[in-house]
Amino acid sequence: xxxxxxxxxxxxxxxxxxxxxxxxxxxxxxxxxxxxxxxxxxxxxxxxxxxxxxxxxxxxxxxxxxxxxxxxxxxxxxxxxxxxxxxxxxxxxxxxxxxxxxxxxxxxxxxxxxxxxxxxxxxxxxxxxxxxxxxxxxxxxxxxxxxxxxxxxxxxxxxxxxxxxxxxxxxxxxxxxxxxxxxxxxxxxxxxxxxxxxxxxxxxxxxxxxxxxxxxxxxxxxxxxxxxxxxxxxxxxxxxxxxxxxxxxxxxxxxxxxxxxxxxxxxxxxxxxxxxxxxxxxxxxxxxxxxxxxxxxxxxxxxxxxxxxxxxxxxxxxxxxxxxxxxxxxxxxxxxxxxxxxxxxxxxxxxxxxxxxxxxxxxxxxxxxxxxxxxxxxxxxxxxxxxxxxxxxxxxxxxxxxxxxxxxxxxxxxxxxxxxxxxxxxxxxxxxxxxxxxxxx
Amino acid sequence: xxxxxxxxxxxxxxxxxxxxxxxxxxxxxxxxxxxxxxxxxxxxxxxxxxxxxxxxxxxxxxxxxxxxxxxxxxxxxxxxxxxxxxxxxxxxxxxxxxxxxxxxxxxxxxxxxxxxxxxxxxxxxxxxxxxxxxxxxxxxxxxxxxxxxxxxxxxxxxxxxxxxxxxxxxxxxxxxxxxxxxxxxxxxxxxxxxxxxxxxxxxxxxxxxxxxxxxxxxxxxxxxxxxxxxxxxxxxxxxxxxxxxxxxxxxxxxxxxxxxxxxxxxxxxxxxxxxxxxxxxxxxxxxxxxxxxxxxxxxxxxxxxxxxxxxxxxxxxxxxxxxxxxxxxxxxxxxxxxxxxxxxxxxxxxxxxxxxxxxxxxxxxxxxxxxxxxxxxxxxxxxxxxxxxxxxxxxxxxxxxxxxxxxxxxxxxxxxxxxxxxxxxxxxxxxxxxxxxxxxx
Numbered sequence: 001x002x003x004x005x006x007x008x009x010x011x012x013x014x015x016x017x018x019x020x021x022x023x024x025x026x027x028x029x030x031x032x033x034x035x036x037x038x039x040x041x042x043x044x045x046x047x048x049x050x051x052x053x054x055x056x057x058x059x060x061x062x063x064x065x066x067x068x069x070x071x072x073x074x075x076x077x078x079x080x081x082x083x084x085x086x087x088x089x090x091x092x093x094x095x096x097x098x099x100x101x102x103x104x105x106x107x108x109x110x111x112x113x114x115x116x117x118x119x120x121x122x123x124x125x126x127x128x129x130x131x132x133x134x135x136x137x138x139x140x141x142x143x144x145x146x147x148x149x150x151x152x153x154x155x156x157x158x159x160x161x162x163x164x165x166x167x168x169x170x171x172x173x174x175x176x177x178x179x180x181x182x183x184x185x186x187x188x189x190x191x192x193x194x195x196x197x198x199x200x201x202x203x204x205x206x207x208x209x210x211x212x213x214x215x216x217x218x219x220x221x222x223x224x225x226x227x228x229x230x231x232x233x234x235x236x237x238x239x240x241x242x243x244x245x246x247x248x249x250x251x252x253x254x255x256x257x258x259x260x261x262x263x264x265x266x267x268x269x270x271x272x273x274x275x276x277x278x279x280x281x282x283x284x285x286x287x288x289x290x291x292x293x294x295x296x297x298x299x300x301x302x303x304x305x306x307x308x309x310x311x312x313x314x315x316x317x318x319x320x321x322x323x324x325x326x327x328x329x330x331x332x333x334x335x336x337x338x339x340x341x342x343x344x345x346x347x348x349x350x351x352x353x354x355x356x357x358x359x360x361x362x363x364x365x366x367x368x369x370x371x372x373x374x375x376x377x378x379x380x381x382x383x384x385x386x387x388x389x390x391x392x393x394x395x396x397x398x399x400x401x402x403x404x405x406x407x408x409x410x411x412x413x414x415x416x417x418x419x420x421x422x423x424x425x426x427x428x429x430x431x432x433x434x435x436x437x438x439x440x441x
Numbered sequence: 442x443x444x445x446x447x448x449x450x451x452x453x454x455x456x457x458x459x460x461x462x463x464x465x466x467x468x469x470x471x472x473x474x475x476x477x478x479x480x481x482x483x484x485x486x487x488x489x490x491x492x493x494x495x496x497x498x499x500x501x502x503x504x505x506x507x508x509x510x511x512x513x514x515x516x517x518x519x520x521x522x523x524x525x526x527x528x529x530x531x532x533x534x535x536x537x538x539x540x541x542x543x544x545x546x547x548x549x550x551x552x553x554x555x556x557x558x559x560x561x562x563x564x565x566x567x568x569x570x571x572x573x574x575x576x577x578x579x580x581x582x583x584x585x586x587x588x589x590x591x592x593x594x595x596x597x598x599x600x601x602x603x604x605x606x607x608x609x610x611x612x613x614x615x616x617x618x619x620x621x622x623x624x625x626x627x628x629x630x631x632x633x634x635x636x637x638x639x640x641x642x643x644x645x646x647x648x649x650x651x652x653x654x655x656x657x658x659x660x661x662x663x664x665x666x667x668x669x670x671x672x673x674x675x676x677x678x679x680x681x682x683x684x685x686x687x688x689x690x691x692x693x694x695x696x697x698x699x700x701x702x703x704x705x706x707x708x709x710x711x712x713x714x715x716x717x718x719x720x721x722x723x724x725x726x727x728x729x730x731x732x733x734x735x736x737x738x739x740x741x742x743x744x745x746x747x748x749x750x751x752x753x754x755x756x757x758x759x760x761x762x763x764x765x766x767x768x769x770x771x772x773x774x775x776x777x778x779x780x781x782x783x784x785x786x787x788x789x790x791x792x793x794x795x796x797x798x799x800x801x802x803x804x805x806x807x808x809x810x811x812x813x814x815x816x817x818x819x820x821x822x823x824x825x826x827x828x829x830x831x832x833x834x835x836x837x838x839x840x841x842x843x844x845x846x847x848x849x850x851x852x853x854x855x856x857x858x859x860x861x862x863x864x865x866x867x868x869x870x871x872x873x874x875x876x877x878x879x880x881x882x
Contacts, residue, residue, distance in 0.1 A: 007508050007571060009562035033558055035513055036545070041558060042511040044573075050511070067448050070483040070491070072476055072595045073514060073578055074535075074547070091540045094515075096547075099532045099582045104477070106515070106537075106547075117474055117482060121450035130448060132485075137514055137578070141540045154513045 023148030038145025038153030077103035133160030189339030210283035217278030224253035336397030464589030479586025479594030518544035574601030630780030658719030665694035777838030
């Protein structure tokens with residue numbers, strides 16, 4: 001992609017409204033634009049990251065056996081009246097009346113709707129286990145939306161819903177999502193730590209938050225260092241097997257956020273293993289049994305031919321929030337440092353002298369070669385000062401920068417910079433291409 | 442994907458509420474479920490088709506130089522007051538008040554919002570041309586939603602918005618989208634016919650609808666047969682070149698829907714070339730000049746340093762509606778016949794005797810081989826009557842069916858059925874795999 005044909009509205013000044021680093025950097029890098037309080041557009045660079053995050057979420061949901069559907073954003077109030085949550089939910093629910101004066105709402109979550117789908121079509125334990133998920137925009141009418149897409153009103157959420165015959169089945173479903181979440185967050189380059197959590201308005205009696213560590217995190221967290229050293233379950237994890245050992249390994253050591261913190265229990269952790277840090281919540285899973293299936297009559301026949309309410313759980317990740325969390329965990333004074341897995345482009349190629357025939361030829365030739373090899377290249381062909389070009393590349397944080405100037409064009413060399421380490425090397429064109437293609441594979 | 446682990450809630454009876462064939466078949470094939478009037482969930486099979494349609498739309502938008510963004514579903518009323526459309530739009534607009542009593546709305550279209558993005562960031566003719574598009578859910582509060590996802594209230598729309606310095610630039614942008622639409626619809630296996638159209642609430646003075654022919658189409662259309670024989674612009678079309686010749690070739694011959702029909706002009710077409718048929722609108726493009734840029738002050742400096750309002754156009758395709766339109770154009774009494782480009786799976790593999798060791802081995806081995814080769818296989822491993830299995834496969838309309846039974850397992854043969862023609866052949870396993878892999882490539 002040529003920068004001259006791209007839409008990358010970089011801001012030179014720090015926006016006043018941004019209170020946290022991810023909000024500031026997303027605005028400055030032209031990733032998002034606020035349209036009204038807590039409601040954002042995703043501009044081309046931001047959209048690419050959001051798509052990559054969403055793709056990883058999907059891959060890991062599918063791997064764990066969940067099936068993708070897509071429920072609408074607008075729901076009928078009737079379902080929420082049936083479950084008893086319509087009045088409970090309070091002012092965070094965006095309530096709407098249509099032209100026929102029927103009560104609708106913009107879904108903040110979809111337990112009711114998915115339970116309605118389930119009860120309409122599933123009759124027997126033979127059709128279980130079932131896990132249906134979707135990625136869809138949600139709306140929560142926060143009193144004070146802030147922190148950019150970290151706490152916005154309209155936000156993207158992956159919500160999965162599991163249906164099982166009994167508690168044991170539901171716990172196995174919970175473990176599958178638990179493991180899928182460890183894998184998902186690890187693929188974002190993040191260090192996930194599951195922590196026992198309150199269930200809040202979703203309800204139920206078992207729940208874990210997934211916290212990632214970031215110096216600029218919103219809350220204090222306390223944990224046993226053992227959790228930071230545990231291996232992430234591999235791609236070859238058998239999701240049909242019993243995953244209890246993995247669950248136990250990750251929930252045994254001490255871990256708590258501020259509000260659940262038990263200083264006495266933390267003191268019991270050997271001192272050299274006590275970690276006090278800052279964290280951000282980026283996932284939340286719930287087992288809530290028959291909380292929705294009983295009032296909404298989502299029943300199946302069991303092996304004995306009796307009708308029983310299904311046991312359910314729900315599992316949320318907010319990809320729009322994750323984009324901000326990754327930046328909180330990975331940035332420096334110059335800007336964002338994208339992990340390769342979610343970078344909007346694999347590399348930026350800076351032409352220091354657009355219009356110079358030799359430099360253009362080398363830079364354009366490199367772009368074509370790299371794109372043919374499957375790499376995503378942002379080619380800066382814009383006429384601007386070198387300093388401004390480098391600042392933009394550092395700000396938008398692509399993993400690798402290639403720099404081509406008239407001198408390199410003459411000698412057939414290119415400078416390669418690693419954004420994360422700052423390390424620079426001068427390589428021949430072939431060496432540079434080979435290395436980048438190799439790293440991508 | 443094993444059918445025993447999939448969620449495919451086939452309906453045996455014709456649903457009473459379905460007035461048109463696509464609505465009936467989408468419900469029967471377990472693709473969608475109505476959640477409230479004109480609001481649908483997309484179940485796994487439907488979601489796969491919607492994703493394939495959307496992917497083709499994206500590819501052709503990108504090829505034509507448009508850049509993908511994502512604007513929110515909820516918009517502030519302020520922007521619509523500024524453009525003058527807030528009161529004009531009438532009851533089809535879903536109006537909302539948030540907890541602070543601010544006026545919001547669920548976007549039925551996004552001319553105002555994208556103009557706001559433009560004016561915030563673009564200052565100079567040097568940044569033009571620019572075309573920003575997104576795929577996002579829209580809401581139009583129809584008085585009588587009907588025909589399933591063909592005329593739903595919540596629907597997916599790809600809307601693109603072009604920005605140019607002057608009329609000539611805007612016409613070039615219009616032609617690029619015109620050509621992109623011909624290519625897009627052709628890739629769905631449809632026969633697109635552009636027809637001059639009214640501009641309606643979008644406004645402006647140049648507009649074309651894209652109609653596809655389908656016996657069960659909603660309106661009568663009249664055209665010169667020459668349009669059915671025109672070649673679709675190829676993948677190698679140069680979108681930076683002048684596309685006027687393509688535009689002229691496709692807009693010269695007579696073509697009109699019922700409400701724009703001019704019988705006298707139609708009579709002037711040689712009789713053997715007159716086509717009277719049924720059609721469905723699946724795309725609409727508009728040039729509307731400075732209708733939004735003037736009131737909203739979206740100005741750029743021109744070559745002479747003067748501030749001038751940009752010339753704009755907008756370009757819509759509804760992927761959710763397209764899914765239904767493809768079915769209207771491609772079905773028979775037994776069910777849907779998916780074009781290969783948008784089929785939810787490449788093939789269905791029917792195991793006639795699950796539990797029989799030899800048959801299971803052959804069927805599962807075939808599934809693994811085909812999936813490794815990159816084909817998407819729906820493997821029917823469910824214990825059911827052969828007749829029911831065949832009926833389900835015909836209903837869901839995958840392009841190819843492979844049938845493995847005990848007899849074929851013994852002889853190492855498989856029956857291959859082409860869903861569109863009904864032709865059946867018995868092939869060796871290797872022959873069947875080679876043919877399918879070859880066809881997919």
